[in-house]
């Protein structure tokens with residue numbers, strides 16, 4: 001029997017990960033989440049509501065910045081900690097850099113301390129493509145030392161990786177940082193472009209486009225992100241790794257709008273605004289390391305992934321009306 005602690009388990013990636021693990025009776029899952037109000041906490045409650053009925057699932061409402069009150073509810077032993085809880089979003093971090101540091105660096109350190117205390121053997125950390133920042137050596141490779149973050153959020157994620165290296169080295173546990181590249185699909189956060197645009201197009205409201213729409217992102221379908229995390233959970237050939245989990249196919253924002261219009265059968269009204277500071281022009285993952293170490297192979301193309309997202313979105317809308 002494996003005991004796994006998943007922080008941020010009520011969020012987009014966390015709840016999708018739990019969905020993929022929960023039917024395995026050999027895995028016990030503890031989900032720690034504070035249901036912060038970055039977006040509507042009811043969405044998070046809805047994400048995990050079916051898991052609450054399962055015998056191998058425990059929900060603990062608590063904050064990674066203060067583990068003391070929740071520790072007594074924890075299991076005595078965790079075989080792995082998958083740390084996904086964070087203050088998310090690149091642009092919002094510019095308005096609240098101190099808050100992002102407290103949660104994403106302070107909270108991560110609390111969990112690393114906890115891993116040390118309970119002699120946990122494996123720690124998986126949700127890092128981000130944003131840490132590469134304005135590095136122009138594309139595609140981005142993990143061993144490139146030219147780390148040039150341009151947002152407080154990105155700086156907190158690279159700091160989490162560095163702390164992970166320290167703890168893994170001193171206390172002899174495995175630390176794997178997965179650098180996710182723009183995850184999308186069912187349950188995607190409402191602040192992210194694909195979700196936001198879909199809602200606005202269907203409501204007939206204008207979509208705000210920052211810059212000329214030529215910025216590119218390496219959009220990665222949620223099932224591929226989850227397969228990367230699941231493989232990292234099984235991987236035990238080395239003590240410290242940083243691995244890109246992307247799609248290796250950057251796509252322009254204008255193309256995303258075009259594909260969404262097609263999937264929704266509705267034209268988007270566009271409102272142009274200048275580029276936002278903190279936003280990078282291009283993200284592009286080299287995924288050879290993920291392939292080699294984890295057997296990772298993204299296999300949902302963008303138009304299929306967007307169709308799946310749109311079907312989920314429409315279904316959610318129908319359920320919300322009832």
Ligand SMILES: NC(=O)c1ccc[n+]([C@@H]2O[C@H](COP(=O)([O-])OP(=O)(O)OC[C@H]3O[C@@H](n4cnc5c(N)ncnc54)[C@H](O)[C@@H]3O)[C@@H](O)[C@H]2O)c1
Nearest residue numbers: 008011012013034035036063064084085086126180182183
């Ligand atoms: N979605 C992406 O494209 C993407 C890309 C790169 C990295 N990431 C990282 O992956 C992780 C999951 O992202 P997501 O998109 O699922 O975001 P999300 O906001 O849906 O999930 C994060 C969860 O963490 C919880 N949380 C926040 N602060 C907390 C705290 N102090 N204590 C306990 N729980 C807390 C939130 O309530 C939320 O449920 C994050 O660490 C994020 O930085 C995501």
